[in-house]
Amino acid sequence: MRPVAVLSMGAVARFRATSEKPMGAVLRPAATGQNGEVYVLVQQASDDEFLVDMLDDAGTALEAARRLTPAAFSSLVSSVEPGTTALRWVWEDTSHIYPALLAEGIRVQRCYDLRLCHVILKNSALTSTSDVALAAPGRWDLASSTACDQAEPRATLFDFDVTSVDDSAGNSALREFRRQLDAVASAAEPGRLRLLLAAESAGALTAAEMRYAGLPWRTDVHDRLLTRELGSRVAPGTRPARLEGLAQRIRSELDDAALNPDSPQELFRALQRAGLAVTSTRGWELKKLQHPVIEPLLQYKKLSRLLSANGWTWMESWVVDGRFHPDYVPGGVVTGRWATRGGGALQLPKQIRGAVVADDGWKLVVADAAQLEPRVLAALAQDTSMARAGRGTDLYAGIVSSGVVATRDHAKVAMLGAMYGATSGESGRLMPRLARAYPLAIALTESAARAGERGEVVTTRLGRSSPTPPPGWHESQAQAYDPAATATDERRARSQARDWGRFTRNFIVQGSAAEWALCWMAEIRRELTALSRADAPPAKAGESGSSAAEFGPPGTRAPFDSAPHLVFFLHDEVIVHTPAVHAADVARIITTAAETAGRLLFGDFPVDFMLTVATVDNYAQAK
DNA sequence: TCTGCATGCAGC
DNA sequence: ACGCTGCATGCAGA
Numbered sequence: 001m002r003p004v005a006v007l008s009m010g011a012v013a014r015f016r017a018t019s020e021k022p023m024g025a026v027l028r029p030a031a032t033g034q035n036g037e038v039y040v041l042v043q044q045a046s047d048d049e050f051l052v053d054m055l056d057d058a059g060t061a062l063e064a065a066r067r068l069t070p071a072a073f074s075s076l077v078s079s080v081e082p083g084t085t086a087l088r089w090v091w092e093d094t095s096h097i098y099p100a101l102l103a104e105g106i107r108v109q110r111c112y113d114l115r116l117c118h119v120i121l122k123n124s125a126l127t128s129t130s131d132v133a134l135a136a137p138g139r140w141d142l143a144s145s146t147a148c149d150q151a152e153p154r155a156t157l158f159d160f161d162v163t164s165v166d167d168s169a170g171n172s173a174l175r176e177f178r179r180q181l182d183a184v185a186s187a188a189e190p191g192r193l194r195l196l197l198a199a200e201s202a203g204a205l206t207a208a209e210m211r212y213a214g215l216p217w218r219t220d221v222h223d224r225l226l227t228r229e230l231g232s233r234v235a236p237g238t239r240p241a242r243l244e245g246l247a248q249r250i251r252s253e254l255d256d257a258a259l260n261p262d263s264p265q266e267l268f269r270a271l272q273r274a275g276l277a278v279t280s281t282r283g284w285e286l287k288k289l290q291h292p293v294i295e296p297l298l299q300y301k302k303l304s305r306l307l308s309a310n311g312w313t314w315m316e317s318w319v320v321d322g323r324f325h326p327d328y329v330p331g332g333v334v335t336g337r338w339a340t341r342g343g344g345a346l347q348l349p350k351q352i353r354g355a356v357v358a359d360d361g362w363k364l365v366v367a368d369a370a371q372l373e374p375r376v377l378a379a380l381a382q383d384t385s386m387a388r389a390g391r392g393t394d395l396y397a398g399i400v401s402s403g404v405v406a407t408r409d410h411a412k413v414a415m416l417g418a419m420y421g422a423t424s425g426e427s428g429r430l431m432p433r434l435a436r437a438y439p440l441a442i443a444l445t446e447s448a449a450r451a452g453e454r455g456e457v458v459t460t461r462l463g464r465s466s467p468t469p470p471p472g473w474h475e476s477q478a479q480a481y482d483p484a485a486t487a488t489d490e491r492r493a494r495s496q497a498r499d500w501g502r503f504t505r506n507f508i509v510q511g512s513a514a515e516w517a518l519c520w521m522a523e524i525r526r527e528l529t530a531l532s533r534a535d536a537p538p539a540k541a542g543e544s545g546s547s548a549a550e551f552g553p554p555g556t557r558a559p560f561d562s563a564p565h566l567v568f569f570l571h572d573e574v575i576v577h578t579p580a581v582h583a584a585d586v587a588r589i590i591t592t593a594a595e596t597a598g599r600l601l602f603g604d605f606p607v608d609f610m611l612t613v614a615t616v617d618n619y620a621q622a623k
Numbered sequence: 624t625c626t627g628c629a630t631g632c633a634g635c
Numbered sequence: 636a637c638g639c640t641g642c643a644t645g646c647a648g649a
Contacts, residue, residue, distance in 0.1 A: 347633040506638035
């Protein structure tokens, strides 16, 4: 194979000779700190040139850097993938480089995303004295170039002087990678960080693949759902029949023929004129009132939301060729959760999930981690009582049967209150009982809150640290101790301190849960790949690469058209689209992956991560 | 007319 | 006085 010749035969032999290792083994290397991986650092030096460095797992170059044309680079990737599992592609920005490979029908198994990992290491308390953390803000701190590209296309992937790339002294990506390796190696618990960086990078690959494959979406079903709820489709800017009818009822109940129910101000005044003591027009506030206008008004709000957020306009702008392609943003949330850009993929209302339909002969396997955050909290705090409450059962039900509270709803409200920092209401009242039953778990949330109130940083299980408080926060805290401080100063400072305490309290739980979910998904992805490889020969590179469309026409999205693959992720939930014959295998893979993720994060601590798994034809049938 | 902010609501 | 989001829309000021 000609492309392989760009690497020395010895290096290729080393690739091939390295045996298959389970993710855990690679992510938790032996005490030597060496994990036997080969890194291939890739930079795009210009439009028609890639620079490739081969490195061992200490960052030492194995041979001189190579220059490759884009075509040679693609061939290189497709020739060493998928045969080698101990190889990790190192590049600046997965969201930029990987879509181009996918469009050529090439998948990669593992990567190291320098930008995402930089952010973690820069902020982590575990690497706070490293060069990465101490370096002045630079291009590694910028947001993904994907966003910039849309506004202002750049000629090259990296904005730096091409002529300085060649020697390693001027090779900033290589320098950065070595800095990051050093930071991890000198951390107190490098294994946790290595796992986090690998999981974050695997997430970046998964995000690009899910966007490329897309979530199966039947616009005909969607249209039927909309028509049933709203009436037939009408021109944008006009109300469908059901919505207009409700608007009329609202006008007549409020005795205001000109009222526009879409205007919060008009609506607010009209409600007050009708004698309703409201402070806003929020739905949950209206729900508490008794008045003939409330029912049609709430209905109007619900339908109007459906129309504006996920109506026909949404359908036409986001569903192409029967797939919804949301743009996932790994690391987009401070806690480590993913964000999305465009299409509102994090907020798909239950109302329209029926439009997510498996292809003919295919199934959707929908899996959801049950009570993920409380289970993560129990494990973080090593609270065996709380873990026991969730063993083999719904954790909230377990809390009830332990006699801590009377109903499942109370258990849930109390737990959420503990994790979010509720102080009042039902949640606040139930907290003492929770604290008595689960002192370790509650002590952990409380100490995270106290740390935040003091302006300190807290850190997740694998080493993602919270940001420092916003500008001015420390000043107003200090000011509150000044003898000249007014009561208002003190009140404001106290309030800001408690706000930040609630943030850090939630950060460790939400962030650690996000880490569990990343590991879960990475395991699922790896096992699905192994499953499809056993089942079918790998797709040939370049098969669909000539397609002009971003995602390729239906039937050519190799290798996603023939094998099970992830199509959706939402914090603690995944959907796999799979040929029906593999559905049972997929369900088993997902379940096993949850157990593995639990072990990767928490070792032998006896906590169950239970799932609800459903194999269905459409998303609405799950749950 | 454009832009930034507030509101309200969808998800976890 | 309960954490993290994204997005459409209305509204006010430039």
